[in-house]
Amino acid sequence: MTDRSDRMRQVVAGLSEGVILIEPDQTISYANGAALTMHGVAALDELGETVAEYRRNFVLEYRSHADIGPLQHPVERLLTGELFRDTVVEVHHFRAPEQRWMHRIRSLVTTDSEGQLTGLALVMQDVSDRYEAEARFEDMFRANPAPALVCRLADLRYVKVNQGFLDLTGYARDQVLGHSFCEIDLLTQAECRALAVERLHAGDTIPQMEACLNVPADSEKYVIVAGHPIRMPGGERCMLFTFADLEDRRKAEMELKLSEERFAKAFQLSPVPTALLSTDALLASNVNEAFAAMFGDPGSHRSGTVGGTVAAQDSLWVEEAEQARFKRMLKQVGQVRGFEARLRNREGEILDCLVSAEPVRINGETFVLCAMQDITARKRTETELITAIETVMADASWFSHGIIEKLALMRNPPPPGKPAALVEKLTRRERDLLLGICKGATDSEIAAELGLSLSTVRNHLASLYRKIGVNRRSAVVVWARERGIGEFAPNGNTKPGKLG
Template structure:
């Protein structure tokens, strides 16, 4: 029995003319698996210029192009879209990745099929319509990678049914939810807008698919309890589906920091208020008073309403304008001050000698200066009276033993004074003679007589000794000499009443 004659091919000239200029790719396949024609768009989507490069038939196409599904699994022979359409299958959308064998896929195609039948109902032409979705899927892959790698917690819900379709690791780590516990659940089951400041507005915007502004909310955690967050919503599209991207910021670290800051500020405020020394807090830039403590008011007599808000330059606090400027310059430059003596004026016009110390610190976002004043007026007065008394007593050291003189000299010496030690070797022979007679208690006139020199010469010798030893009082000079074993060459001159000189041992 002879085989039936092959069916003559229909004239597709007009069809080809119609579809040649379409942006969609169109491939025509004959029932005998021959690739009959492809428009320019279809060729470009395969990276070829001619139909021959595409393949003469379906077998050659499979040899030249490797197809993979979106999950990276290869499309097996017989399952290629061309094979399926030849088998009479029609489909509205198939997505495959296309590339050369052994190479990475270069294009992503979305295909649908058509079957063109002849008048007798027998297929005359099989059609594949190809859309290039490469850019779209590349963009989705980039979004997917960015979304998953973003440390900011985020979750996406589909607006059509308000079910979650994506969640990143940041959200899972922040809340303790798992991916399986979220995907497919609705916003009614896991409410990310719970406790939101403007919940009604957020729900309204979600229903309209509009941007949800930032607002504080409370997320219920799967392990129990809640977490304070800032939530915001941004409408996006995934594929062709409208969605809402929710992003979150964990407020717990900020709230802990704010709580710790409040506690620190409270402790500082209490210490500042209860400090027994006068203190004030001012800005570093303009030295404007921000606060004073109780001791400041009690000792200086300046009340809060008289000082707070005013600059130091506008207050009568520092009695010496030059000293106040030096204080401000020191703080502006070094940022601190330690134990500087400054006179402070009280509200009644009195002046107190004060030791002033200052330290810069930051309160909120403002650079401030904490200034502490120590009233040393009484101490300086007592020290002055003591030194005057010692000076008066030491005018005649012959009444005191060496031990008593040394103790008085130590009391008189200013604390912390540093000077290079002087030695007897620094004095000339004549200066040592004069020093010995001074230690014997002789006045300048008697020393001149004893040495046979003029009184002016004696004065010059004494001045030279003072200069070399850095001593400026006769009593201190006698103490210095006796510490080094100089007692004088002989007895002192007789007393004025003619009675012999008496010394206490």
């Protein structure tokens, strides 16, 4: 018995695997150096002289399933002669729980010819590094905010899923783990589905591609999906799927599309002639109906088109210097507001216009949005008004009398149905008479000053009374005062014949 034990010790002493030899009487007879190292001790007595001491010194917990009773302890199972292999346990000394090892253990049992136990051995491998790596991967995988999923290639079943994927899709964890690729197809409507499925079965990298997932949260979810072959810490070949949510990008694209459609409609329906020009304002890519109606097709004076656009007609600008100044301002400032220019319409008529330009981006390209407002009628009206004012101001007394008379009519409007008495309706002689009365002259004095007979003066006086609607001299004076006539004139002009 001793010789056999010595031979066994010599065999296991040089093994890289840890070996603990246990006698049928439950004493620990030997442990090689690898086994001692795996328990963090230097001598056999630190391990324990008996199975009971070993169990007191070291706590073993299963990693594969829960320990539900003392008979399930690996040493107890060994003492009953049970053969087991690839059982993973976590080991730590009861005094130092912070230092832990992961052991993969198997049992070795020898018997005599009668079946009696002659030797027991616990064989172990230190797999701490592997499980530490697995723990690091698990922590990193779960903490990664990017949606991710691990599919086992052997049976195409999902073995890991992180919270990012659950948040993205609305699946519950138990709705994913253990389910197959056929049940949750990650490549639905993928751009290159056939290639992706082929790469999945071959365990090769699946390049990034757009796909649409059928998920509980929404009827469909647009994503970018990619697959990366990996080996799990246990050596299992798997495919790591990663995802990027395209929902925000799709919404932005839809908003951009709607915005461009609204711009196109507003552009065409605008009553202001408008054109989309190249950044140098030389080529027009599009014009609205108002522009075409006023100025014609920008290419009507050109032969053909250039690169899908039409050249802006040279004859549109009447003066080349104005066109050059407009382009220079656009280049220097980046935009132009209310630039006055003379443009030629489709009939060849010259129009006064206000030209405004602003850079815009459409479908990723930069253009210049240029609007032309026809102000010809306004300029003509302004010119006529200035001429009229200059004409009136040539005789300021008429201008003053007109204003004062309007104010007098507002203060004392004529009776309903009776026309207003206006200075301009008086004859020259009636005006002279009005001035004489305002100075307090008698009929005879007025007749002598004007060189008229007394009867003629009285006839003109009767006509004056009738036109201004009075019947006595004092009322004539009041009427004249309200209109600033005679001694009440703004310029003090009271000479006969100089009224208005």
